[in-house]
Amino acid sequence: MPIVRRKTRKVIVGDREHGFVGIGGDAPVALQTMTSTYTYDIDATVKQINALHQGGADMVRVAVPDKRDTVALKEILKQVRVPLIADVHFHYERALEAIEAGIHKIRLNPGNIKDRPKVEKVIAACRERKIPIRVGANEGGIVERQDKGQRAEEKSALEQDYQGQMTAIMVEKLEEYLRIFADNDFFDVVLSAKSVDPEIVLSAYRECSRRFDFPLHLGVTHAGPPETGRIRSVVALGALLAQGIGDTIRISYAADPIHEVEDGKELLQVLGLRLRTEPELIACPTCGRIEIDLISMMAEVRRRLKQIDVPVKVAVMGCVVNGPGEAEGSDVAVFAGKHKGVIYVSNNEGVAEQVATVPEAEILDRLFEEVHKFADRVRRGEARLKNQKVEIKPPDPIGELGSGWGKIKKDGIALPVMR
Numbered sequence: 001m002p003i004v005r006r007k008t009r010k011v012i013v014g015d016r017e018h019g020f021v022g023i024g025g026d027a028p029v030a031l032q033t034m035t036s037t038y039t040y041d042i043d044a045t046v047k048q049i050n051a052l053h054q055g056g057a058d059m060v061r062v063a064v065p066d067k068r069d070t071v072a073l074k075e076i077l078k079q080v081r082v083p084l085i086a087d088v089h090f091h092y093e094r095a096l097e098a099i100e101a102g103i104h105k106i107r108l109n110p111g112n113i114k115d116r117p118k119v120e121k122v123i124a125a126c127r128e129r130k131i132p133i134r135v136g137a138n139e140g141g142i143v144e145r146q147d148k149g150q151r152a153e154e155k156s157a158l159e160q161d162y163q164g165q166m167t168a169i170m171v172e173k174l175e176e177y178l179r180i181f182a183d184n185d186f187f188d189v190v191l192s193a194k195s196v197d198p199e200i201v202l203s204a205y206r207e208c209s210r211r212f213d214f215p216l217h218l219g220v221t222h223a224g225p226p227e228t229g230r231i232r233s234v235v236a237l238g239a240l241l242a243q244g245i246g247d248t249i250r251i252s253y254a255a256d257p258i259h260e261v262e263d264g265k266e267l268l269q270v271l272g273l274r275l276r277t278e279p280e281l282i283a284c285p286t287c288g289r290i291e292i293d294l295i296s297m298m299a300e301v302r303r304r305l306k307q308i309d310v311p312v313k314v315a316v317m318g319c320v321v322n323g324p325g326e327a328e329g330s331d332v333a334v335f336a337g338k339h340k341g342v343i344y345v346s347n348n349e350g351v352a353e354q355v356a357t358v359p360e361a362e363i364l365d366r367l368f369e370e371v372h373k374f375a376d377r378v379r380r381g382e383a384r385l386k387n388q389k390v391e392i393k394p395p396d397p398i399g400e401l402g403s404g405w406g407k408i409k410k411d412g413i414a415l416p417v418m419r
């Protein structure tokens, strides 16, 4: 069953030069990430943004802690073709400078900018340029720091029931922030409520989804390196997305952000929320029935698949037990039998046909000969891919709940970015 997405308002991020990305409404779930460079280092930042965009990021966020970062934004924006988001934490001036430089979205934590008139200045500037704002309540910075009485109260509540109380505090703070935006008649808002604890992430976003109709940016903060952060992130984000909750995601790792993009893309593709653009590999885990050295073959299969630009589904199975079944579900499949490989390819009617039986030493070359031939048939429109079960219609960039009308009309183009 396809996932039924929860209906939200929609914001539009981007411009004609950098492309448009919808968040919420009828737009597909957008994938974003954040650079790890110093933004003032223009060359390094542009290089990383372009690599992340090339890797599949629909939007890229950059930190702007200092004026030299916002000064660099103008030049960076000239050299990239993907919408950019400015991450503003303590200084509202950075938000105003980023807006002036042409940024497409602002990430703001009003909890860190206590002075309401300052937040209102940012809102006014965003309204004028039709720039959406993400309002975030992160577990790490949510407990009151300045008001001692309130801090003691919140700390004591957390001692009783940390997860429940933390969820309540995060959602309440978001509500409090949203009042400022509503009072200023500004609704181009995306919400986030991140935590390092997947259970808090689940409960906070479920509650946000119940209370608000703003699009939601999903994320698990400080998840750690990919080896440990992957499970943490996928448990929380996967569960929410499967319930139709979430309109844009960022997976956060203590690593090169390209891994965030790779894993985020795979998560969305596996859930059928994004069209697959590269080959899919399935392989058996191996067991005592194995009849070839499948494990050592895997690295080479993955390396060669990276050179294929068609989302072919390839199955590599260690024996005949599941081979025929997998051959039916894949475009190209090989299963082993007594140190030989039996290769199947999907014919023009989508039925698996046995095309070769080769000795173990020739499996890889013959398998890839068939993968290349199949990919060529797909390019010529002669073969149908089996893994394209999900049909994602290009979104209407405006939509009945959209708030991007003015922006689209102003830029004179209504083409969404679709991947």
Ligand code: SF4
Pocket: 284, 285, 286, 287, 288, 289, 290, 291, 317, 318, 319, 320, 321, 322, 323
């Ligand atoms: S396909 Fe064969 S070798 Fe692989 S896990 Fe299944 S039974 Fe074992």
